[in-house]
Amino acid sequence: MKYSVIGLSLASMNNRRLCTFLCMFSIAMSVALLIGVQRIREGARESFNNTVSGTDLIVGARTGPVQLLLYSVFHMGNPPNNLSWHSYQTFSQHPEVAWTVPLSLGDSHRGFRVVGTDEQFFRYFRYGQEKQPEFCNGQRFISADDVVIGSDVAKKFSYQLGMKIILSHGISDVSFHDHDDTPFRVSGILCKTGTPVDRSLFVNLAGLDAIHHDMDHSHGASSGHHHHHHDKEDIQPSSVSAMLIGLRSRTTVFHVQREINHYTQEALTALMPAMTLSELWDIIGIAEVAMFIVSLFVVFAGILGMLSSLLTTLNERRRELAIIRSLGASPADLFLLLLSESLLLGLGGCLMGMLLVYVALWIFHPLAESWWGLSIPVHLPNMTDALILGGVLLLSTIAGCLPGLKAYRQSLSDGLTIRI
Amino acid sequence: MSLRIEDLSFSWPGQPEPLLKCPELHVKSGEKVFLQGASGSGKTTLLGLLGGVLLPQRGQIFVLDTPLHKLSAPERDRFRADHIGFIFQMFNLLPYLSVMGNVLLPLRFSREKQKRLQREAEEEAQRLLSSLGLDSVSDRQVQDLSVGQQQRVAAARALIGAPELIIADEPTSALDADSREAFLELLFTEISRSRSTLIYVSHDPGIASVFDRNLSMHTFHSDLQKDPSS
Ligand SMILES: Nc1ncnc2c1ncn2[C@@H]1O[C@H](COP(=O)(O)OP(=O)(O)OP(=O)(O)O)[C@@H](O)[C@H]1O
Numbered sequence: 001m002k003y004s005v006i007g008l009s010l011a012s013m014n015n016r017r018l019c020t021f022l023c024m025f026s027i028a029m030s031v032a033l034l035i036g037v038q039r040i041r042e043g044a045r046e047s048f049n050n051t052v053s054g055t056d057l058i059v060g061a062r063t064g065p066v067q068l069l070l071y072s073v074f075h076m077g078n079p080p081n082n083l084s085w086h087s088y089q090t091f092s093q094h095p096e097v098a099w100t101v102p103l104s105l106g107d108s109h110r111g112f113r114v115v116g117t118d119e120q121f122f123r124y125f126r127y128g129q130e131k132q133p134e135f136c137n138g139q140r141f142i143s144a145d146d147v148v149i150g151s152d153v154a155k156k157f158s159y160q161l162g163m164k165i166i167l168s169h170g171i172s173d174v175s176f177h178d179h180d181d182t183p184f185r186v187s188g189i190l191c192k193t194g195t196p197v198d199r200s201l202f203v204n205l206a207g208l209d210a211i212h213h214d215m216d217h218s219h220g221a222s223s224g225h226h227h228h229h230h231d232k233e234d235i236q237p238s239s240v241s242a243m244l245i246g247l248r249s250r251t252t253v254f255h256v257q258r259e260i261n262h263y264t265q266e267a268l269t270a271l272m273p274a275m276t277l278s279e280l281w282d283i284i285g286i287a288e289v290a291m292f293i294v295s296l297f298v299v300f301a302g303i304l305g306m307l308s309s310l311l312t313t314l315n316e317r318r319r320e321l322a323i324i325r326s327l328g329a330s331p332a333d334l335f336l337l338l339l340s341e342s343l344l345l346g347l348g349g350c351l352m353g354m355l356l357v358y359v360a361l362w363i364f365h366p367l368a369e370s371w372w373g374l375s376i377p378v379h380l381p382n383m384t385d386a387l388i389l390g391g392v393l394l395l396s397t398i399a400g401c402l403p404g405l406k407a408y409r410q411s412l413s414d415g416l417t418i419r420i
Numbered sequence: 421m422s423l424r425i426e427d428l429s430f431s432w433p434g435q436p437e438p439l440l441k442c443p444e445l446h447v448k449s450g451e452k453v454f455l456q457g458a459s460g461s462g463k464t465t466l467l468g469l470l471g472g473v474l475l476p477q478r479g480q481i482f483v484l485d486t487p488l489h490k491l492s493a494p495e496r497d498r499f500r501a502d503h504i505g506f507i508f509q510m511f512n513l514l515p516y517l518s519v520m521g522n523v524l525l526p527l528r529f530s531r532e533k534q535k536r537l538q539r540e541a542e543e544e545a546q547r548l549l550s551s552l553g554l555d556s557v558s559d560r561q562v563q564d565l566s567v568g569q570q571q572r573v574a575a576a577r578a579l580i581g582a583p584e585l586i587i588a589d590e591p592t593s594a595l596d597a598d599s600r601e602a603f604l605e606l607l608f609t610e611i612s613r614s615r616s617t618l619i620y621v622s623h624d625p626g627i628a629s630v631f632d633r634n635l636s637m638h639t640f641h642s643d644l645q646k647d648p649s650s
Pocket residue numbers: 413414415417432433439457458459460461462463464465466623
C-alpha cells in the first residue's frame with residue numbers, strides 16, 4: 001500500500017514535469033548556494049589562516065598581537081614603535097632561531113606599501129601550504145635601488161621589468177616627500193599569491209634607509225647643498241618595524257615567545273601567526289556568518305516556493321485524491337502521498353544542488369585561484385554538507401506535512417463527492 | 421445477502437435534519453439495483469456510506485455480511501479496496517497514468533483483488549478492455565479518449581479483480597442515449613460473468629427497465645421507527 005502510494009506520487013510528479021522541475025531547481029539552487037557559500041567560507045578561512053605559513057613568530061615593539069599582525073602581515077596601520085637593530089641582531093643570533101627576516105614599513109608607492117627587507121624574505125617567507133612567492137618575471141633585488149613588485153601593483157600600473165619608479169616616504173597617496181632623485185628599478189615581478197604580498201613592493205632594507213637618509217639630509221640642510229650620492233650599501237638600519245622568525249624546532253616556540261616577551265632591554269611582543277590570524281578571523285569573520293545566514297534564508301524561500309506550489313496544485317488534484325480514496329486508500333495514505341512528493345522534491349533538489357556545486361567548482365575553482373588567489377576546496381561531500389542536505393530534507397518533509405494534512409482533512413470531509 | 425441496512429440515519433455536519441433515513445433495506449447477492457433520485461437527494465452520500473468512507477450517526481450497514489459500522493477506519497478502507505469497485509460520473513481516470521495503468525490501479529491497493537485474478541493482471545485488463553469494446557487503446561493517454569471510452573475504462577477498473585460489489589454513481593450521465601445503452605450492455609455482461617452485485621444510482625429514470633430491481637431515493641427519506649430505547 002505504502003509502496004503503491006509512492007509509485008503514484010512519482011507518476012503524478014512526472015505528469016507535472018515542468019512544475020516539478022522548477023520546484024526541484026529552486027531547491028537545488030538554494031542548496032547549491034548554501035553549500036557553495038560554505039565551501040568559499042572554508043576556502044577563505046583556510047587561505048586567510050595561511051596568509052603567513054612557516055613563520056613561527058612575528059616580533060615587533062610592544063603592542064597588541066592583532067595590531068602587530070595587521071601592520072606586519074597585512075600592512076594595515078602603522079607600527080607604534082620600531083624594533084631596534086640591536087634587538088634584531090640579538091634574536092637572529094639566538095641559538096633556537098634558524099632564520100629571521102626584517103620588515104621595515106612606512107613608505108609607499110602610489111597607494112601601495114613599500115616593504116624594506118633583505119634577501120632572506122625570498123628564501124624563507126611562505127604562504128598557503130608552504131608555498132614560496134614565485135617570480136613571474138625577473139628576480140629578487142640585488143642592488144640597493146632595485147625593487148620587487150607584487151602582481152597587483154604590476155597589473156594596476158602596467159609596470160614592466162627594468163622600469164624606474166619613485167618611492168615616497170609616508171603612506172598617503174599624495175606624498176610631500178617624493179624623491180625624484182632616488183628612482184628604483186623594477187628587478188622582479190611576483191606571481192599572484194592571494195595574500196597582501198600582491199599589493200606590496202619590496203626593496204632592500206639598505207635602499208629604504210637611503211631614502212630616509214637622503215630626506216633627513218635635505219630637510220636638515222635646507223639652506224645648504226644636497227648630497228645626492230650615498231654609498232647605499234654602507235648604511236646600517238637603526239631599526240626595523242617587525243621581524244619574522246623561523247625556529248630550528250617548533251617545540252621551542254612557547255619558550256622563545258616567552259623569552260622575547262620578557263626581554264628586558266626593549267619592550268617587545270612576539271606572536272604566533274596561526275593563532276593570531278584565527279583570532280583576527282573571528283573578528284572579521286562576521287561577514288561570512290552574515291553570508292551564511294542569507295543563504296539559509298534562500299533555502300527557506302526555496303522550500304516555501306515548493307510548499308506554495310504543492311498547496312496550489314492540491315485544489316486541482318482534489319478529484320485525483322477522491323479517486324484514489326475510492327480505490328481503498330485511507331486518508332493517511334493521501335497524507336503520505338503528498339508528504340512523499342515534497343520529500344522527493346527535496347531529495348531531487350538536494351541531488352541536483354550537489355551536482356550544481358561540483359559543476360560550479362569545476363568551472364570556478366581555477367578562476368577563483370587566479371583571480372583572487374582563493375583556493376576553494378574540492379572534496380567529496382563532508383559532514384557539513386551532509387548536515388545541510390539533511391536539514392533541507394527535514395525542512396521539506398516538515399513543509400510536506402502541510403499539504404498532506406490538508407489532503408487528509410479534505411478526504412475526510414469530502415467523502416466520495418468529487419469536487420471540481 | 422449482499423447488502424443490509426437497518427435503522428440508518430446520516431447527516432452532514434451542520435445539517436439540522438438527517439439527509440438519509442432508512443428503516444430497512446436488503447439487497448441480494450448478484451442483484452442489479454437501480455436507485456433513482458433527484459439531484460441533491462443524497463445519492464453520492466449514500467454510496468459513501470456503503471463504501472465505508474462515511475459513517476452513519478445511527479444504524480447498521482452490512483456489506484457482504486460485514487458490519488461496516490463496527491469496523492475501524494483502516495479496516496473499512498481495506499474492505500473497500502478488497503470488495504468494492506467504484507465508477508463515478510465523469511473524469512474517473514488519473515490523467516497521468518495510461519489506460520492500462522488506470523485499469524490496473526485497484527490491484528495496487530488490494531492483494532485480495534490480485535488473488536482473485538485468474539490470469540496475469542495485464543492479460544485480464546486487456547480482456548476487460550476488449551470485452552468493453554476498447555481493443556486498441558491500452559497504451560493511450562487517457563486525455564485522448566472520448567468521454568464514453570473513458571467511462572468504459574472506468575468500468576474495466578471497477579471490474580478488475582472481480583469485487584463482489586460494484587457501485588456506480590451516474591456513470592452514463594455524460595453520454596448520449598446510444599452510447600449509454602451500449603455501455604450498460606457491456607457492463608451487465610461483465611457483471612454477470614463475475615456474479616457481482618451492482619448498485620447503480622442515477623437521476624435518469626429512462627434506463628430503469630434493464631435492472632433487476634428499482635429503488636427510489638424516497639426509500640432513504642422515510643421516517644425511522646421510534647428509537648427502541650425511548
Ligand atoms: N462533503 C460534504 N460536506 C457537506 N455536505 C455535503 C457534502 N457532500 C454532499 N453534501 C450535501 O449533501 C446533500 C446531498 O449531496 P449528494 O452529493 O449526496 O447528492 P446527489 O444525490 O449525489 O446529487 P447529484 O445528483 O447532483 O450528484 C447536498 O445538499 C450537499 O450539499
